[in-house]
Amino acid sequence: MQDNDPQSTRDLVIAAAIRLFGHQGYEATTVRQIALAAGGQNVALVSYYFGSKEGLRRACAQEIVARIHRIFPTAPDEMPAAGQAAAERQLETLLSLFLDFMTQVPEAEDLAAFVLRELTESGEVFDILYDGVIADRHRQLCRLWGQATGTDPESETTRLTAFSMLGQVLYFRIGRPVVVRRLGWSGIAPAETEQIKKILTTNLSAILAAYREDPE
């Protein structure tokens, strides 16, 4: 029970909490489970460090915001106005990286599950996540989309289309068990991610082409 880790006890508790909250839900997770999963820590630490179980929940959300900022740094607000072809290529790599993260990075499962649950409950934590990670990323996607199609990046059509593209990626994380079972896969290894990537890339360029020849 010595402190040999570089991580502080506080960080250990947060990491365990994100994993458990995401996997089984906030209410279903007990602080004793968290303390145990954090390396056999004491139950009282949750109250000590975070005030309450609800405080720990908030701390988890803030940690997620920080972690995603580290993984996907926000692009500078004003980007060089690339051409349509360049913007399309940037869109492609953006969605590709997002898919890789969602299907391949192990910790993404916990993060996505946590965000998903908070999203359904629409509590106070939802605001932290929306302001911290969702809004900026979506705006960036819309900016690229506007450049690639030559349309208003903040039009209602663009914003909704951006969500429809995100939905495609996210389903392969949220609906992963369904996809795996229906495809007869044993999981989503890098080879399967490439297979999905081909589908999404095809969809992307097809939709972009439709908007370019008829900007509505």
Added chain:
Amino acid sequence: MQDNDPQSTRDLVIAAAIRLFGHQGYEATTVRQIALAAGGQNVALVSYYFGSKEGLRRACAQEIVARIHRIFPTAPDEMPAAGQAAAERQLETLLSLFLDFMTQVPEAEDLAAFVLRELTESGEVFDILYDGVIADRHRQLCRLWGQATGTDPESETTRLTAFSMLGQVLYFRIGRPVVVRRLGWSGIAPAETEQIKKILTTNLSAILAAYREDPE
């Protein structure tokens, strides 16, 4: 507390449980809440009728399967081999109905939330839902997709593409709070659903066109 309802007490309990399980999660919901929401019934009824809270959870899943069968009857296995244009129109109405259901029917929120949660937990109830509602509907979608593009309806590409289309629809239910906030809407009224429908229809025909001119 007389039995004036046409619904049996059992059905009342299941209805209340689906609503509460979907809205706040299985663990977060107490059997006393359910009994109260079912019209002030007694707590012991849950054990009496369903054996346990977990048994009630299974009964909810089976009820959801039955209800969705009632709303979206499965198409007969062999459909008249319609032409490509007819198949595309059928795809369009199918996704359109699905979106309507997901965004407009009030009870869809509870059903979708329930399914979503069970999907994340991958327990025994997930099997009931996959076998009962997901597999058949996805196969039907693939069949139509095959007809509309002239490709193998059970190829890996077709099955994945079908999921990518479903993902687009589902995001507007799962991510509803995000969409509403980002678009500055106050909710998703029928007018907003039509707006989304335009986007999804555009995407659908664009992707179909891509596969038709290059079947890969």
Added chain:
DNA sequence: GCATGATTTAAACGGTTGTTTTATACAGGC
């Protein structure tokens, strides 16, 4: 080496959980 503050521990708190028990009301067959 001792005072000081932060960290960790064990134990207990009242309250709530799912379930069981026991008793009561109510139907229909004989």
Added chain:
DNA sequence: GCCTGTATAAAACAACCGTTTAAATCATGC
């Protein structure tokens, strides 16, 4: 009438919940 099985009721059950308390341990500056 009574008997039988189903349905509802109230109360109690042990187990567990999040939180608090109070004491022990640790690191650190002086």
